[in-house]
Amino acid sequence: MSTGLLVDALTPADLPRCAELEAQIFAGDSPWPLAGFVAELRAAHNRYFALRTGPGAPVAGYAGIAVLGPVGAHECEIHTIAVDPVLRGRGGGRALLAALLDVADGLEVADGQVTPVFLEVRTDNAPAISLYRDTGFGIAGLRRNYYQPSGADAYTMVRPAPPDDEGENAP
Structure with a gap:
């Protein structure tokens, strides 16, 4: 079943839209400013993804994960998952979470372990x-x-x- 939504890499050009969505979605809980998104995207240990309604479409959601610790003993921390309220219930949050978990699952770990x-x-x-x-x-x-x-x-x-x-x- 296709949701018509796609997940790809978040880019610096996407960050103003992320800050707009953040202000709307998390208005009561200190939303990240644009500078916060810039810092997050620049950090080498972070991976951020965008949710879009089609190729080249503006950001409709975003998610980020940090990879922490040494190779073979990594831990990951999900920093954020957010979806435009008008698109909720269409699988966007699940798709973003899957992208984040793919990052964690792709890390080198000890035999039989899950990051x-x-x-x-x-x-x-x-x-x-x-x-x-x-x-x-x-x-x-x-x-x-x-x-x-x-x-x-x-x-x-x-x-x-x-x-x-x-x-x-x-x-």
């Missing part, structure tokens, strides 16, 4: 939590007042899911 991937998500963001659980993440902890200035709490989630994350008492 751990960490993220934070608002505890009230049920659609995102469900997506993350569907892709092997589990809740590893709670960060109170993580998002500012709203004071919203966040779950720290990790893939692979921690062994004690039964999923029965968590969203």
